[in-house]
Amino acid sequence: MCGIVAYIGEKDATPVIVSGLRKLEYRGYDSAGIAVLQNGKIEIRRVAGKIEKLEKLVDENPTKGNIGIGHTRWATHGAPNEQNAHPHVGMAGRIVIVHNGIVENYLSLREELIAEGVEFKSETDTETIAHLIEGFYSESQDLYTAVQSALKLIKGAHGLVVMSTEEPDRLIAARLGNAGGVALGIGDGEMYLASDVPAIVEYTRRLIFLESGQVAIITKDGYSVNDLDGNPIQTEVVNVPWDPISVEKGRYRHFMQKEIHEQVRSLSDTMSGRVDFEEHRIHLKTLNLDEEKAKSIKKIFITACGTAAYAGMVGKYLIENIARIPVEVMVASEFRYCDPIIEPGTAVLAISQSGETADTLAAMEEARGKGALLLSIVNAIGSQAMRIANGFISMQVGPEIGVASTKAFTAPLLDLYMMAIYLADLRGTLSVEKRIDLVKDLLTVPGLVEKALKKEDAIKAIAAKYKSMKGALYLGRGVNMPIAYEGALKLKEISYKHAEGYPAGEMKHGPIALVDKDLPVVVIATRDAWYEKMISQIEQAKARNGHVLAVATEGDELIQNLADEVFWVPETPWLLSPVVNVIPLQLFAYHIAAQLGLDVDQPRNLAKSVTVE
Ligand code: F6R
Secondary structure (H helix, E strand, O other): OOEEEEEEOOOOHHHHHHHHHHHOHHHOOOEEEEEEEEOOEEEEEEEEOOHHHHHHHHHHOOOOOOEEEEEEEOOOOOOOOOOOOOOEEOOOOOEEEEEEEOOOOHHHHHHHHHHOOOOOOOOOOHHHHHHHHHHHHHHHOOHHHHHHHHHHHOOOOEEEEEEEOOOOOOEEEEEEOOOOOOEEEEOOOOEEEEOOHHHOOOOOOEEEEOOOOEEEEEEOOEEEEEEOOOOEOOOOOEEOOOOHHHHOOOOOOOHHHHHHHOHHHHHHHHHOOOEEOOOOEEOOHHHOOOHHHHHHOOEEEEEEOHHHHHHHHHHHHHHHHHOOOOEEEEEHHHHHHHOOOOOOOEEEEEEEOOOOOHHHHHHHHHHHHOOOEEEEEEOOOOOHHHHOOOEEEEOOOOOOOOOOOOHHHHHHHHHHHHHHHHHHHHHOOOOHHHHHHHHHHHHOHHHHHHHHHOOHHHHHHHHHHHOOOOEEEEEEOHHHHHHHHHHHHHHHHHHOOEEEEEEHHHHHHOHHHHOOOOOEEEEEOOOOOOHHHHHHHHHHHHHOOOEEEEEEEOOOHHHHHHOOEEEEEOOOOHHHHHHHHHHHHHHHHHHHHHHOOOOOOOOOOOOOOOOOO
């Protein structure tokens, strides 16, 4: 879950690496460090805390060299202090490493190394790799083979970059399993390395993504990639279309706020190239489906984590309603352990912003092993979840930096809606009239989201009134039930307030006992098939002195009179209403956390890509 950046070329490596780490701070932000080869010596600067502290340190005590590696950490083994911050050096000081992942057998390796006389300076598992590589290096005098040998001993999933004083013209990078990506960025007489594209997209868009079991030798003029046994591997250069501006905050105070507002554009972008406006058809070529394959699908499992799983729950309604294919949604961390029944005709659809979430990738592997047709909806281009699927939909929303996911929640909602239309069309189960109506509805969404965003000031004022609340209950029904979950998740992860999402109809079976004057109840009560039921929900909460905050359709006087506060949204076709209804809940959570002065973009204990299981 940590971030890695490295550079080799003619430039001063320090500013390139530190600015890259800044862009990856969302990956982990408890400590950071950099190592640069300066006049043949490894110069290390490390801090506990955020990248700005590292920036200060390198200003006060500069490092200068044309090759270096850097790291921003999300602690797994050892407290987040300076000693445990990466890079870590081997005992003889000739090898230095940055690492993402967990060495599962590090305790036994550590004991063996200690028995051989190695002195550990940190509590990290990573330091074992540094010592192992250095041990092998003294035998082979070749950094590449030393890394290769060490990788064969360590268990778990890893991404790492290694540098040595003895070979100042190269870096060695490797990926084992799903501990996060390792991308090589090709420059002109220089090479960049990063765990995630935003770190280096400012310099190059020509990238190679290492697969599991690949080791790369990188010099300033090029690279070669081999498998663990040293066999050369042909790699594909991917051109990444991201715009570097999108990894800057612009006029917004936080990335999260910027990304909430970006949704008008990101929702149009996710449709781009996929909607035939004349025929009112959807084309999703990268799904690699034809009529025969589409007709063979009898069941779809959707698997994902957190926010992405909530998008999947909405997807169940969309696919079942439009394409009439049964859908089961299961969080990825459970998928593998329930021995899922995958029969011929079962498709497994994974949804992931990062495309590197360890649980989601493990679920995909389980599905592949059982012979499922493997599909994915992914944002990060070139990520593992995109590469290992038989077919994918790219969200096309650009990098999402705020740790709390917003635009990468709404884009897959549209992708799922489009996928449902596409599947139904291929299977021949959708009438032309219905297809035209569904596509016309789809095209209205960015405009409706724009209208919902215009209410930000009113939402900010409501947030000011409720920012001291202890917690909240979020209720929704039908296609908007997952929006209650998502609204609650947004609030808890950035404001640290307890919030619970609940299917509204389940209230009376227990949670209603919680309702009193101190517990705000957020109710999604827009005009849809469940509207009347939601009104009675509001009545029930009011009867118990609850404070009701309702997401309601503009002009709804009944709700205006019943609820204490109203988040107004424009009238939206019901299948697409989750996309619009989540907007005020994102803004509400954002403004509460911002007004409390909390670290909105980097909430405590979290990291953007969760590459540990
Ligand atoms: C919440 C959030 C997380 C992610 C989850 C999956 O705001 O961001 O719940 O949705 O960790 O991440 P991805 O989509 O990268 O697989």
